[in-house]
Amino acid sequence: MIKILHLSDVHMGSGFSHGRVNPETGLNTRLEDFANTLSKCIDRAISEPVDLVIFGGDAFPDSTPPPFVKEAFAGQFSRLVDAEIPTVLLVGNHDQYSQGQGGASLGIYRTLGIPKFIVGDRLDTHRIETRSGPVQVVTLPWLTRSTLMTRSETENLSMGDVNQLLTEKLTIALEGEIRRLDPNIPTILLAHLMADKAILGAERFLAVGKGFNIPVSMLTRPCFDYVALGHVHKHQNLNLSNNPPVIYPGSIERVDFSEEKEDKGFVLVNLERGRADWEFCTLPVRVFQTIKVKVSDSENPQSELVKAIGKTEIQDAVVRLIYQLRSEQLDLIDNAELHALLGEAHSYTIQPELVSQLARPRLPELNANNSIDPLDALKTYLASREDLKDLAESMLEAAQGLLGGDEEVRQQIL
Numbered sequence: 083m084i085k086i087l088h089l090s091d092v093h094m095g096s097g098f099s100h101g102r103v104n105p106e107t108g109l110n111t112r113l114e115d116f117a118n119t120l121s122k123c124i125d126r127a128i129s130e131p132v133d134l135v136i137f138g139g140d141a142f143p144d145s146t147p148p149p150f151v152k153e154a155f156a157g158q159f160s161r162l163v164d165a166e167i168p169t170v171l172l173v174g175n176h177d178q179y180s181q182g183q184g185g186a187s188l189g190i191y192r193t194l195g196i197p198k199f200i201v202g203d204r205l206d207t208h209r210i211e212t213r214s215g216p217v218q219v220v221t222l223p224w225l226t227r228s229t230l231m232t233r234s235e236t237e238n239l240s241m242g243d244v245n246q247l248l249t250e251k252l253t254i255a256l257e258g259e260i261r262r263l264d265p266n267i268p269t270i271l272l273a274h275l276m277a278d279k280a281i282l283g284a285e286r287f288l289a290v291g292k293g294f295n296i297p298v299s300m301l302t303r304p305c306f307d308y309v310a311l312g313h314v315h316k317h318q319n320l321n322l323s324n325n326p327p328v329i330y331p332g333s334i335e336r337v338d339f340s341e342e343k344e345d346k347g348f349v350l351v352n353l354e355r356g357r358a359d360w361e362f363c364t365l366p367v368r369v370f371q372t373i374k375v376k377v378s379d380s381e382n383p384q385s386e387l388v389k390a391i392g393k394t395e396i397q398d399a400v401v402r403l404i405y406q407l408r409s410e411q412l413d414l415i416d417n418a419e420l421h422a423l424l425g426e427a428h429s430y431t432i433q434p435e436l437v438s439q440l441a442r443p444r445l446p447e448l449n450a451n452n453s454i455d456p457l458d459a460l461k462t463y464l465a466s467r468e469d470l471k472d473l474a475e476s477m478l479e480a481a482q483g484l485l486g487g488d489e490e491v492r493q494q495i496l
């Protein structure tokens with residue numbers, strides 16, 4: 083029996099807008115949260131101890147994180163090297179530089195040449211000798227259309243046809259790996275992909291557009307005893323009959339408010355040939371709380387807001403207060419009191435929405451009577467959305483690419 087810890091989507095260095103600077107360390111508290119949560123995964127790997135750790139991809143928000151973010155990640159995984167626990171790091175879409183053409187942020191770990199510390203940046207099979215015997219890991223990193231197809235092949239094809247062709251190509255490539263497998267050794271498929279049955283989390287906001295979806299039937303092959311996935315941030319098993327389990331462990335920390343209600347954790351697996359028993363282990367991560375109140379019908383909107391805040395556990399949480407009111411109620415709101423009440427949260431935002439404005443175009447610049455360049459319209463819209471601030475630049479880049487019909491950019495986005 084081989085014991086495995088499967089984690090994914092660490093996204094170390096993201097969500098800084100939900101944190102604040104820790105005056106003692108000078109670091110953003112969300113970086114400290116992510117590092118602390120990753121350390122709990124590594125603690126468990128060492129205390130068990132497991133025979134193998136597999137990481138499903140997306141180490142950082144992009145492939146060129148600043149050095150202190152890289153260190154926070156490497157500092158935890160180096161503990162596995164010290165504990166002599168073999169580790170496989172798979173490359174996700176966020177780890178690829180210029181969509182794979184320029185290498186990946188995790189490639190440096192292979193360059194170091196640490197024994198049994200493997201980087202999965204291509205479709206390949208790795209036979210790993212663990213303390214409890216050998217195991218095979220087939221690595222399938224994030225694939226883009228340009229990895230599998232040339233531009234001339236995709237010309238004049240619809241998106242549906244392209245997906246079909248990609249699926250066929252990948253099936254053939256995977257078949258090649260499957261034929262090389264030793265049928266007597268426990269086998270894992272470790273893949274960063276969007277499966278066609280997955281329920282989405284924040285990743286749908288993190289990647290503009292979508293890549294191609296992989297049918298679950300391509301993964302549920304009898305040669306695989308456990309299918310370890312990464313990419314989708316919501317934990318789920320895509321094959322309830324468990325023959326084999328097809329598991330997204332999800333992200334280890336909440337990346338944004340879309341993950342507010344999700345449990346976060348990692349998966350422990352007991353593996354033998356023909357059988358995988360797995361268990362989702364939750365992590366005690368920082369709480370996100372949305373307080374949403376409609377006070378537009380209230381005589382006393384301030385007391386409604388105070389009551390709503392009082393009813394919510396906000397201590398040390400990342401909080402957003404969203405309330406709807408009429409413009410003539412604005413004078414009834416005591417912002418200083420709201421700030422004072424929310425002060426015990428870890429961080430908070432207050433987002434008032436004027437209901438009288440909801441019926442009309444919210445931005446006068448975007449009135450239907452004005453003709454405006456689509457890109458300017460998007461800029462105007464983004465300027466009005468404080469909550470999209472972090473995404474604004476990449477959204478504009480993506481829009482420019484799409485509007486310009488630039489195939490290069492289209493491929494990068496998709």
Ligand SMILES: [Mn+2]
Pocket residue numbers: 139140174175176274285312313314
């Ligand atoms: Mn991903």
